[in-house]
Amino acid sequence: MSKVQSGAAEGGFRQAMAWLHTWGGLWACWVLFVIFLTGSLGVFDEPITRWMKPHLPQASEATGDTRMGDGFDRPQAVRMARTWFEENQPDAHFWGIGLPSDEDPSIRLFWQDPQENFHNARIDASTGNPVDGSRERDSEGGHHFVHMHFEFHGGTAGIWFVGAFTMAMLVALVSGIVIHKRIFKDFFTFRPGKGQRSWLDAHNALSVLSLPFQLMIAYTGLATFYALYMPAGIAAHYDSEEAYFADLLAQPAAQEITGIAAPLAAFDGMLLHAEQQLQRPASFVSIEHPNDSSASVRVFGRFIEKPGEYRLLGDGGGRVFFNGVTGEQSDVQMPGELRGGAAQDVQSVMANLHFAAFGGHLVRWLYFISGLAGAAMLATGALLFMVKRRQRSLNEFGSATPRVYRVIEVLNVGTLTGLTIACVAFFWGNRLLPLGIADRPEWEIAVFFAVWLLSVVHAGLRPVARAWVEQLLALAALCLLLPLLNWLTVGDQLFSYLQRGDGERAGVELVALGTGVLSLWGAWRLTRPRRAPAAGRQRAAAAQARS
Amino acid sequence: MSLTLAVILAAALCYAGMAGLCLGMDRHHSQVWKAKAPNRQRLLRVAGWLLLALAVWPCVQIWGAAVGPVVWCGMLSVGAFTLVLLLPYRPRVAALLAAVAAGVGLPVLLLSAG
Numbered sequence: 001m002s003k004v005q006s007g008a009a010e011g012g013f014r015q016a017m018a019w020l021h022t023w024g025g026l027w028a029c030w031v032l033f034v035i036f037l038t039g040s041l042g043v044f045d046e047p048i049t050r051w052m053k054p055h056l057p058q059a060s061e062a063t064g065d066t067r068m069g070d071g072f073d074r075p076q077a078v079r080m081a082r083t084w085f086e087e088n089q090p091d092a093h094f095w096g097i098g099l100p101s102d103e104d105p106s107i108r109l110f111w112q113d114p115q116e117n118f119h120n121a122r123i124d125a126s127t128g129n130p131v132d133g134s135r136e137r138d139s140e141g142g143h144h145f146v147h148m149h150f151e152f153h154g155g156t157a158g159i160w161f162v163g164a165f166t167m168a169m170l171v172a173l174v175s176g177i178v179i180h181k182r183i184f185k186d187f188f189t190f191r192p193g194k195g196q197r198s199w200l201d202a203h204n205a206l207s208v209l210s211l212p213f214q215l216m217i218a219y220t221g222l223a224t225f226y227a228l229y230m231p232a233g234i235a236a237h238y239d240s241e242e243a244y245f246a247d248l249l250a251q252p253a254a255q256e257i258t259g260i261a262a263p264l265a266a267f268d269g270m271l272l273h274a275e276q277q278l279q280r281p282a283s284f285v286s287i288e289h290p291n292d293s294s295a296s297v298r299v300f301g302r303f304i305e306k307p308g309e310y311r312l313l314g315d316g317g318g319r320v321f322f323n324g325v326t327g328e329q330s331d332v333q334m335p336g337e338l339r340g341g342a343a344q345d346v347q348s349v350m351a352n353l354h355f356a357a358f359g360g361h362l363v364r365w366l367y368f369i370s371g372l373a374g375a376a377m378l379a380t381g382a383l384l385f386m387v388k389r390r391q392r393s394l395n396e397f398g399s400a401t402p403r404v405y406r407v408i409e410v411l412n413v414g415t416l417t418g419l420t421i422a423c424v425a426f427f428w429g430n431r432l433l434p435l436g437i438a439d440r441p442e443w444e445i446a447v448f449f450a451v452w453l454l455s456v457v458h459a460g461l462r463p464v465a466r467a468w469v470e471q472l473l474a475l476a477a478l479c480l481l482l483p484l485l486n487w488l489t490v491g492d493q494l495f496s497y498l499q500r501g502d503g504e505r506a507g508v509e510l511v512a513l514g515t516g517v518l519s520l521w522g523a524w525r526l527t528r529p530r531r532a533p534a535a536g537r538q539r540a541a542a543a544q545a546r547s
Numbered sequence: 548m549s550l551t552l553a554v555i556l557a558a559a560l561c562y563a564g565m566a567g568l569c570l571g572m573d574r575h576h577s578q579v580w581k582a583k584a585p586n587r588q589r590l591l592r593v594a595g596w597l598l599l600a601l602a603v604w605p606c607v608q609i610w611g612a613a614v615g616p617v618v619w620c621g622m623l624s625v626g627a628f629t630l631v632l633l634l635p636y637r638p639r640v641a642a643l644l645a646a647v648a649a650g651v652g653l654p655v656l657l658l659s660a661g
Contacts, residue, residue, distance in 0.1 A: 188569040190631045209627040212620050310614040359614045362554055366621030373628065 014179055021175040025381055028168035030415040033378045035149055040371030042146035043356050043364050047504035049141030052430045054490050058502045060102050072100045075268035077107050080128035082267050095287040100125040134436030144445055163229050169218045183208055196387050203380040206373050213370040220354035249339045252321050252330045255294035262293040265327030274299035274320035277332050295324025301335055310359045312349045314338050379416050409464045417471035418455025424478040425451035431489040472523035479516030483509045548659045553605040556656055559648035560602035561626030566645030567595025578638040
């Protein structure tokens, strides 16, 4: 191939990539913005959960107590849980017991009924009676954001949905690198106040400066669900995914229900045996097929995040498997023990890299910042698309072009500010919904979706410039008044948290306040008087682009 | 080395390193200094790379050889973001801050390593 030809081909390639980046990025950017914003919030799911559940104790400095005697009688807890299950759910196919700890001093019960539906309840660890939840703030807490992030509350279909958009993200990242002609020359370039130029600068700087994170987080997100996204190899060799994992990790295979009744062995004996083996307190006990001859019991060791010891692999709490009927140990996996070979280890490292739980608070903050940078990259990209076309329509859709542009504008407002408003509204819902109502956590999530929908409708009814300002102001109000709402409903706020040294709950309100100030600033930027036309065509265009 | 010190050191060195690389470029050099100065720009670039490399040390000290480089990558982004947000509005402050970060960070790094 001659030089001239390859040069032309390169230009064509770059143009093709520019088309791919623009349109491939556009259709995916709103969903990806949701994934990035909720994922960033999900990094702090535990602090958010604690803020939403004021009855939970403050996070202790040294998380994950290794001492056996931490003040909770775990053998008694499993006996109480069993009594409750035998009396209330003898026919369930699965029982799960969350053991009391500093994080939650009650016993949490989970079960799967014969119709395969999951349920949960809590009992008091000292009396064995059901916890009276009517005075507590029952809530999904920060897990709501995590579930939005990876499945949009849509189960397996949701995971596929998110996976498809993550692929689109990778395509947009790679095509973006190809079309960015001056990555290194423009590495530090940001020229504010210049309209379209500034949006492009911001989009480039946000993407380039956090590119390692963006590539890593998209790829490891896909790698986490490899067994779901690439099922063919497993399906060709195994009856089920469980059989594959049991074989891979050399664990006892799942048993079919036999229908032959057989009483379970004593739980407390298995628990004590497991804790002695693992040399740490247990956190969870699960029972498959209780009171069937196929019953099996697993005891999980507590996950311990040791300050000063950070690793990407082998940080599990360990687990011990028992035959549920005889009570004999069938397998033990020690804390930190690796199984499944090098490929499985690589996959575990990738999953751990994605989950941000490997390096303490600082790593969480770095992920939070980088995730928000990703969200901002998507937001600036979406805005840039319209800023470019607001000056002069490119007529991509013939006579329908204005209508398509209008839809894009509405989706921009309804997602960028609308979703953010919905996220804050979720916190408001937690404080304002009455206590003791049935399915309270679901109602909180309903508030989230309802407010998001309202924001989209609002964006659709208002002129776009007004919609931006109004939603930014609404967002600012919800964020800045959150500590006040907390003080009125629960009696706590930023300062009382800080006084008690509760950095997690204080952090939630500080982030809210910061967001509020930023959106107030954004609203002010959009409404301040325009510069006089004499100031030059470029400035006027910039001001117009900003509106 | 304490966690807090490591975080501050890594952030300071990453910011100063990024500022060095940035101000060594013609376009950004002219935001702070009027005249081109090829020698100073070369020095800034070399110092920039060196500071970024040195920032690995506090990260590995606290987070170990596996997690340390991950933290370093995150710190690089944070340092660069800070610079890019500050530079167009207050170029001289950005340069001064980098000088302080390097000037204080380097001796502290040497003391804590020794």
